[in-house]
Amino acid sequence: MRTPMIAGNWKMNMTVSEGSKMVKNLIPLVKDARDVEIAVCPPATELYLIKMVLEGTNIGLGAQNMHWEDSGAYTGEISPVMVQELCQYVIIGHSERRQYFGETDETVNKKVKAAIKLGLIPIVCVGETLEEREAGQTEKVCERQVLAALDELSAYEIAKLIIAYEPIWAIGTGRSATSDDANETIGYIRRIVENEFYDTAQMLRILYGGSVKPNNISEYMQQSEIDGALVGGASLDAESFAAIVNFK
Ligand code: 13P
Numbered sequence: 001m002r003t004p005m006i007a008g009n010w011k012m013n014m015t016v017s018e019g020s021k022m023v024k025n026l027i028p029l030v031k032d033a034r035d036v037e038i039a040v041c042p043p044a045t046e047l048y049l050i051k052m053v054l055e056g057t058n059i060g061l062g063a064q065n066m067h068w069e070d071s072g073a074y075t076g077e078i079s080p081v082m083v084q085e086l087c088q089y090v091i092i093g094h095s096e097r098r099q100y101f102g103e104t105d106e107t108v109n110k111k112v113k114a115a116i117k118l119g120l121i122p123i124v125c126v127g128e129t130l131e132e133r134e135a136g137q138t139e140k141v142c143e144r145q146v147l148a149a150l151d152e153l154s155a156y157e158i159a160k161l162i163i164a165y166e167p168i169w170a171i172g173t174g175r176s177a178t179s180d181d182a183n184e185t186i187g188y189i190r191r192i193v194e195n196e197f198y199d200t201a202q203m204l205r206i207l208y209g210g211s212v213k214p215n216n217i218s219e220y221m222q223q224s225e226i227d228g229a230l231v232g233g234a235s236l237d238a239e240s241f242a243a244i245v246n247f248k
Contacts, residue, residue, distance in 0.1 A: 008235025
């Protein structure tokens with residue numbers, strides 16, 4: 001049995017005061033949620049305060065990115081050690097980092113390894129562009145990204161991570177993938193892992209992300225391969241994020 005996960009990626013939104021107010025509103029709204037793992041991923045400047053606010057609740061905390069080195073002369077970066085002091089999760093390889101900040105399959109793999117080494121749970125993002133989808137390359141692109149991200153990891157290590165399938169054309173566009181299409185691609189991703197590690201693939205959680213809202217979450221959650229959602233825009237508001245968490 002794979003425990004469903006609902007994670008909110010706030011991206012570059014909300015100040016410290018806005019973010020802490022949001023989670024204070026969120027806590028009572030999701031406190032009775034059962035059989036679902038919940039996390040919020042605020043900007044790095046908010047992690048410390050939000051960790052304090054979340055103490056003793058059923059909401060986990062994640063960073064949106066990190067470097068792979070433990071420390072050093074990398075101005076502007078945050079390290080896995082810094083993240084590990086505050087968070088349980090870290091999003092790695094989000095398409096916005098790949099598109100705008102030079103993230104590559106190779107850096108994704110380095111970051112995934114660094115996260116696992118420190119006991120952080122990486123939420124590894126993969127997904128195709130609209131051009132790639134229209135050219136029939138969805139599976140090929142996801143396969144390349146997944147294999148690169150998991151390169152040199154053992155079955156034991158892969159069992160600890162989470163993959164998020166986020167088709168780029170569905171992110172922030174209101175144009176979500178149909179639940180059947182998302183299920184098919186996520187099933188395909190599971191088969192890729194199965195080829196090498198059959199049992200691990202059955203344990204591996206794979207989320208869908210891309211315009212998930214309170215009114216479409218249950219469609220995704222009914223699908224056999226989809227183990228939860230990575231939510232952008234709809235995770236910024238306590239009521240709408242709680243409605244997604246409480247989808248049942
Ligand atoms: P939206 O839910 O705003 O489409 O964003 C999805 C996403 O990129 C989550 O990481």
